[in-house]
Amino acid sequence: MKNDCSETVHELHFFLDGEITPEKRARIQAHLDDCPPCMKAFDFESELRVVVADRLKTEVPTDLAARIRAAIADDCA
Numbered sequence: 001m002k003n004d005c006s007e008t009v010h011e012l013h014f015f016l017d018g019e020i021t022p023e024k025r026a027r028i029q030a031h032l033d034d035c036p037p038c039m040k041a042f043d044f045e046s047e048l049r050v051v052v053a054d055r056l057k058t059e060v061p062t063d064l065a066a067r068i069r070a071a072i073a074d075d076c077a
């Protein structure tokens, strides 16, 4: 099931934004329940959003966020 990890991490921001189909949401949720590294990535991603939104009150530094996501994806593969 590990080949789902990169896809799950890739979809996390859509998941958090709610810009995702119910089917995908259910699949990601199931994967998160079953995969501690991805759950950790999910926790990190949601926390990152709160911190970034709180500190900047403006726009998310997408470059930084993308680099962090890539690092997490590598870690999970």
Ligand SMILES: [Zn+2]
Residues within 6 Å of the ligand: 002, 004, 005, 006, 008, 031, 035, 037, 038, 076
């Ligand atoms: Zn995973």
